[in-house]
Amino acid sequence: xxxxxxxxxxxxxxxxxxxxxxxxxxxxxxxxxxxxxxxxxxxxxxxxxxxxxxxxxxxxxxxxxxxxxxxxxxxxxxxxxxxxxxxxxxxxxxxxxxxxxxxxxxxxxxxxxxxxxxxxxxxxxxxxxxxxxxxxxxxxxxxxxxxxxxxxxxxxxxxxxxxxxxxxxxxxxxxxxxxxxxxxxxxxxxxxxxxxxxxxxxxxxxxxxxxxxxxxxxxxxxxxxxxxxxxxxxxxxxxxxxxxxxxxxxxxxxxx
Amino acid sequence: xxxxxxxxxxxxxxxxxxxxxxxxxxxxxxxxxxxxxxxxxxxxxxxxxxxxxxxxxxxxxxxxxxxxxxxxxxxxxxxxxxxxxxxxxxxxxxxxxxxxxxxxxxxxxxxxxxxxxxxxxxxxxxxxxxxxxxxxxxxxxxxxxxxxxxxxxxxxxxxxxxxxxxxxxxxxxxxxxxxxxxxxxxxxxxxxxxxxxxxxxx
Numbered sequence: 001x002x003x004x005x006x007x008x009x010x011x012x013x014x015x016x017x018x019x020x021x022x023x024x025x026x027x028x029x030x031x032x033x034x035x036x037x038x039x040x041x042x043x044x045x046x047x048x049x050x051x052x053x054x055x056x057x058x059x060x061x062x063x064x065x066x067x068x069x070x071x072x073x074x075x076x077x078x079x080x081x082x083x084x085x086x087x088x089x090x091x092x093x094x095x096x097x098x099x100x101x102x103x104x105x106x107x108x109x110x111x112x113x114x115x116x117x118x119x120x121x122x123x124x125x126x127x128x129x130x131x132x133x134x135x136x137x138x139x140x141x142x143x144x145x146x147x148x149x150x151x152x153x154x155x156x157x158x159x160x161x162x163x164x165x166x167x168x169x170x171x172x173x174x175x176x177x178x179x180x181x182x183x184x185x186x187x188x189x190x191x192x193x194x195x196x197x198x199x200x201x202x203x204x205x206x207x208x209x210x211x212x213x214x215x216x217x218x219x220x221x222x223x224x225x226x227x228x229x230x231x232x233x234x235x236x237x238x239x240x241x242x243x244x245x246x247x248x249x250x251x252x253x254x255x256x
Numbered sequence: 257x258x259x260x261x262x263x264x265x266x267x268x269x270x271x272x273x274x275x276x277x278x279x280x281x282x283x284x285x286x287x288x289x290x291x292x293x294x295x296x297x298x299x300x301x302x303x304x305x306x307x308x309x310x311x312x313x314x315x316x317x318x319x320x321x322x323x324x325x326x327x328x329x330x331x332x333x334x335x336x337x338x339x340x341x342x343x344x345x346x347x348x349x350x351x352x353x354x355x356x357x358x359x360x361x362x363x364x365x366x367x368x369x370x371x372x373x374x375x376x377x378x379x380x381x382x383x384x385x386x387x388x389x390x391x392x393x394x395x396x397x398x399x400x401x402x403x404x405x406x407x408x409x410x411x412x413x414x415x416x417x418x419x420x421x422x423x424x425x426x427x428x429x430x431x432x433x434x435x436x437x438x439x440x441x442x443x444x445x446x447x448x449x450x451x452x453x454x455x456x457x458x
Contacts, residue, residue, distance in 0.1 A: 001379065001380065001418065002375065002377050002378070002379045002419055003377055003378040003379065003398060004377075005377050005378065040443070045377070045378055070269075070270070070273060071273065071277075072277070074270075074273075074274055074277070074440060074441060074442065074443055074444075074446060074447060075400070075441060075442075075443055076400060076441050093267055093269070094267070094269065096269055096270070096273065098270060098441065120266060120267065120302075121265075121266050121302040121303040122303075122374070123302055123374070123376065123402040123403075124266070124302075166374065166376070166402070167376065195364050195372050195373055195374075196372065196374065196376075197372060197374075197376045197377065220372065220376070220377065221377070250378040250398040
């Protein structure tokens, strides 16, 4: 049975993970490769490296970060943030990313989805949607949630799929950073509308929030950052919790 | 030396990195003649079956020559599907035809929404019989898939997986083997499978 994926997100600035980390035993707590190694040992299913800077110098540092992580980890690796044109995607993929995540650039130029899917395959193209509840639906925002677009989340997800996106990374702006739970209504509405996998993001605070998003929210994968960085929740403990509630997960001792 | 064939279907970086990590020497031949140096050949690939058209002609002959010399061949994902007779994805584009059967699209279950296509993520291998390519890979191991089309379960299927229906996850027929999943993205289990192939190549 296909497992529900648990994805860790590393927000990286100038080669260092930001948002802070306090794992014991890490020589440099902010070293992305060290953190990635730790997550891998705990059984994370996938990693997302999000570039939270935008300068050219930082972009060069990002390629090094991707290389350092990809050299030793053999699980899927997605890279997002600052991918504006085809050359940015090519640089990330050449450095070792398996997937690139497009957000603002896809809104501004939806044809980029098709271009990248044609060049690397749909499995390499994730469209990230930042959405906010608004009346009876969800409005899509660009520029890290700063600028409203004229798109609706469900329609934009459908369009992204038809243009060649392989997955949707769906973040609730309302829930992001609140630890009050994923937005299951948003996630379910998008998940029902598309055939491609939907990764839920924003709001993870407890183990049961993950249970909810995989059941009520119909998510195929769930992404979190700080809940893992601060070791409030170990990846393994989370997966054991999910398995006990009959949600299929990948655990190294198999048997499910 | 393992030859990794670049026919423009996706990037080879991940497979190359994984092979390097297990200590294999990797060559990406620019022309079929360079296959002469290879002890084994890997055909990777993601994307549309029509992309395998680039392998028709000289590459196909070169690959068959490798097999004729008794050297092993491994197809990954689209590369595995190419080992079959063809695929519904590109009916006018024949496969290598070393394995019997036609690849077809997984059925999505749109009404229920539980079976999505493409099949993306970690799924379990159910081993049907022991084989060299999956030696030391435990039954039930979870590996990373990303695909919409599958190969049928025939006598060559040494492991299967399930996503709404049962499909071939690992095939082996003589020195020809294939994996529908991505060993280069499947953690330790995937690396073990690549080690098995490299050992076969000698």
